[in-house]
Amino acid sequence: MDSIIWEEMKAIDANCAQLGLLPIQLMENAGCSISRAIRDHFSGGKILLIAGRGNNGGDACVAARHLCQFPQFQVNVILLGNAASIRTEEAKRNFALLRHCQTNSINEITDSGDVKLSDLINSSDIIVDGILGTGMTGKIRELEASAIDLINLSGKYVISIDVPSGTIDANNELVKCVKADTTITFHKMKKELNTPMMSCYTGEVRIEDIGVCAHAESFIGIGNLRSLNTRSHDSHKGQAGRILIIGGGAYSGAPALTALAALRTGADIVTVAAPSNVAGIIASFSPDLIVRCLSDQRLCIEDIPLISRLAHQHDVIVMGMGLGNGEEVIETVRSIIPMCKKLVIDADALSALENADSGASEIVITPHVREFARIRKMETAVDLNKRIEEVMIFSKEKKLVTLLKGVVDIISDGRKVLLNRTGNAGMSVGGTGDVLAGITGALLATNTPMKAAACAAYINGAAGDLAFKENGYGLLATDIIDKITDVMRE
Numbered sequence: 001m002d003s004i005i006w007e008e009m010k011a012i013d014a015n016c017a018q019l020g021l022l023p024i025q026l027m028e029n030a031g032c033s034i035s036r037a038i039r040d041h042f043s044g045g046k047i048l049l050i051a052g053r054g055n056n057g058g059d060a061c062v063a064a065r066h067l068c069q070f071p072q073f074q075v076n077v078i079l080l081g082n083a084a085s086i087r088t089e090e091a092k093r094n095f096a097l098l099r100h101c102q103t104n105s106i107n108e109i110t111d112s113g114d115v116k117l118s119d120l121i122n123s124s125d126i127i128v129d130g131i132l133g134t135g136m137t138g139k140i141r142e143l144e145a146s147a148i149d150l151i152n153l154s155g156k157y158v159i160s161i162d163v164p165s166g167t168i169d170a171n172n173e174l175v176k177c178v179k180a181d182t183t184i185t186f187h188k189m190k191k192e193l194n195t196p197m198m199s200c201y202t203g204e205v206r207i208e209d210i211g212v213c214a215h216a217e218s219f220i221g222i223g224n225l226r227s228l229n230t231r232s233h234d235s236h237k238g239q240a241g242r243i244l245i246i247g248g249g250a251y252s253g254a255p256a257l258t259a260l261a262a263l264r265t266g267a268d269i270v271t272v273a274a275p276s277n278v279a280g281i282i283a284s285f286s287p288d289l290i291v292r293c294l295s296d297q298r299l300c301i302e303d304i305p306l307i308s309r310l311a312h313q314h315d316v317i318v319m320g321m322g323l324g325n326g327e328e329v330i331e332t333v334r335s336i337i338p339m340c341k342k343l344v345i346d347a348d349a350l351s352a353l354e355n356a357d358s359g360a361s362e363i364v365i366t367p368h369v370r371e372f373a374r375i376r377k378m379e380t381a382v383d384l385n386k387r388i389e390e391v392m393i394f395s396k397e398k399k400l401v402t403l404l405k406g407v408v409d410i411i412s413d414g415r416k417v418l419l420n421r422t423g424n425a426g427m428s429v430g431g432t433g434d435v436l437a438g439i440t441g442a443l444l445a446t447n448t449p450m451k452a453a454a455c456a457a458y459i460n461g462a463a464g465d466l467a468f469k470e471n472g473y474g475l476l477a478t479d480i481i482d483k484i485t486d487v488m489r490e
């Protein structure tokens with residue numbers, strides 16, 4: 001069965017909003033599907049819907065509104081807290097609407113000793129658990145903890161919304177959790193519900209459609225960006241990533257663009273290792289760059305000892321930009337590949353992939369269509385679906401993540417595929433690929449290769465779109481670098 005993790009669902013949710021499908025619409029569909037599932041299963045009875053103060057509670061309120069249209073159900077609602085403390089506008093609105101419906105009772109309970117809580121639980125036939133969903137963090141606090149205990153002691157039929165309300169401690173053990181008879185989750189199965197431990201609590205899991213747009217899942221959006229690991233407030237220098245850029249020799253601008261893009265993406269330390277003929281030029285581009293001078297006019301075997309030392313001092317190597325494709329250059333790149341746990345391989349360095357020992361490395365490659373055809377020794381398909389298939393097969397075979405650049409970028413780790421459509425025709429100017437490699441490298445320091453590559457493609461394109469607004473077809477790669485922080489702030 002196709003399943004996703006909660007984090008992916010949250011990203012899809014936010015991507016829906018970006019496309020114009022609002023959270024309140026999804027909530028309506030979620031609540032409506034719960035009401036329908038209950039009516040499929042029960043011919044009538046006394047139902048108690050217990051809502052927390054988040055959107056999980058909002059779903060419960062929508063379900064209550066739908067259910068009270070059916071006289072065979074007697075509908076009671078408990079809000080754990082008072083209406084003013086409801087956290088989201090959507091949940092607030094749906095709770096307020098209940099006053100205009102034919103519910104049996106609406107109760108705001110603020111004290112775990114309130115007898116109404118236990119009385120209503122014990123006098124109901126069916127309990128709907130909308131206490132906590134995917135927004136839960138840390139240990140369960142009061143009142144939620146008491147409500148969960150009372151539900152579990154009641155022996156009533158329990159339907160959990162999205163996930164049984166509960167928590168997992170540091171040892172990955174459940175501390176307190178609703179024991180449901182049925183869990184109704186949305187859109188797709190969640191991997192977290194499918195673990196041996198959780199399946200003791202979920203009961204039967206039903207998956208209900210809530211009308212998610214297909215593009216919110218297949219195309220990268222703001223939701224994916226929000227799932228990026230960013231630095232914590234108390235992080236030390238270097239914790240957000242130390243990036244080593246190996247490039248230049250044939251050209252000088254390319255590695256500088258990569259380095260500046262990595263810095264703008266949030267990397268802490270960026271070092272450029274460049275051949276002697278260009279090292280000084282690269283350093284002169286910006287005082288923000290640290291440049292290490294290599295031995296000759298092109299990357300060569302003699303550089304290996306220095307690069308090996310530098311590799312140990314950095315988290316990610318990004319290499320290829322402007323290196324040139326001489327035989328010794330490629331040979332040297334090949335021996336650098338096993339030196340680092342995290343790698344971005346671009347441009348000329350892609351030729352070294354063949355016969356390279358990638359070891360246990362996490363590798364992202366960023367070819368354009370011609371480069372992809374070259375390393376596969378095969379023409380790249382024009383048809384998007386065929387192209388997606390090629391990227392998947394190649395990534396799986398080589399055990400790496402491919403970010404194939406194009407009008408629609410394709411990103412795959414061999415299992416999953418994500419597409420990116422940010423960017424514009426103005427970005428065919430030189431240097432935009434170097435910028436992308438730098439963004440990817442910076443993100444790879446603190447994220448999985450798939451997430452780093454996908455978000456890098458989005459950020460690069462979106463920054464390009466902002467730059468296009470100001471500069472039209474006159475946009476330069478450096479304009480894109482200037483817009484990276486605007487996109488990331490979004």
Ligand SMILES: NC(=O)C1=CN([C@@H]2O[C@H](COP(=O)(O)OP(=O)(O)OC[C@H]3O[C@@H](n4cnc5c(N)ncnc54)[C@H](O)[C@@H]3O)[C@@H](O)[C@H]2O)[C@H](O)CC1
Pocket residue numbers: 009013023026027030052053054055056057058059087088131132133134135136137138139140141142144161162163186187210
């Ligand atoms: N696409 C979808 O799947 C949709 C999901 N919906 C539902 O939304 C919830 C997630 O909503 P969210 O508001 O992010 O979080 P919660 O409802 O889980 O609750 C947050 C709420 O709970 C309080 N809280 C957090 N941790 C604790 C704790 N340890 N103890 C006590 N209380 C806690 C916190 O104060 C917050 O106020 C998802 O599960 C779905 O049910 C959408 O409605 C439709 C689309």
Ligand SMILES: [K+]
Pocket residue numbers: 056129130131132133160161162163164165
């Ligand atoms: K729940």
